[in-house]
Structure formats: C-alpha cells, structure tokens
Amino acid sequence: MVHSGLQRQVLGLYKQVQRAIRTKPQESQAAFLNYARTEFKTNAKDIKRTDVLHIEHLLRTGSKQLKLFKSPHVKSLQR
Numbered sequence: 001m002v003h004s005g006l007q008r009q010v011l012g013l014y015k016q017v018q019r020a021i022r023t024k025p026q027e028s029q030a031a032f033l034n035y036a037r038t039e040f041k042t043n044a045k046d047i048k049r050t051d052v053l054h055i056e057h058l059l060r061t062g063s064k065q066l067k068l069f070k071s072p073h074v075k076s077l078q079r
Contacts, residue, residue, distance in 0.1 A: 006055055013062050014040060020069045028076040032069065035077055 003011065014036075021032045039062075047054055068074060 006052065006059075009059055010040075010055070013059060013066065016066055017062075017069070020066060023070070025075055031077045 017036045018033075021029055021036065024032055043058055047058070049055075
C-alpha cells in the first residue's frame, strides 16, 4: 500500500511513541499504551483525511507530547 507523506508522518510518530513506551517502567507501560491508542484512534475516527491543517497541528502536538514522554523523569501517566 502506498502512503502519502502525511500518512507516513503519522505512522512514524506512532512508531516513535511505541518505542518510547518500551523505555518506561513495566507497570506503567499499559497506561501509556492505552493513552496513545485512544488518542490515535479517536483522532483517526473524528478527523477527515482531507483536513490537512488539523492533521499537521495534531502531528506537532503529538511530537511535543512525545518529547515529554521520552523524559526520564516521566515514570507514569495519570489522568
């Protein structure tokens, strides 16, 4: 399947999030994974594929959240 550049960016971000989750303590990985899946699924369902500006905004927001997740000081996720 051929993906557009934007789709590749979204998939790349998702893979980076998955890798970052593996660096977290075992007991908190499930919470991080659940949060990431929920965010990606909700946005995939609620946003039209043609809404490029909104998708780009979410990519920037997701990249910033990923930087926070990668911090060694972040050990768990609380809502």
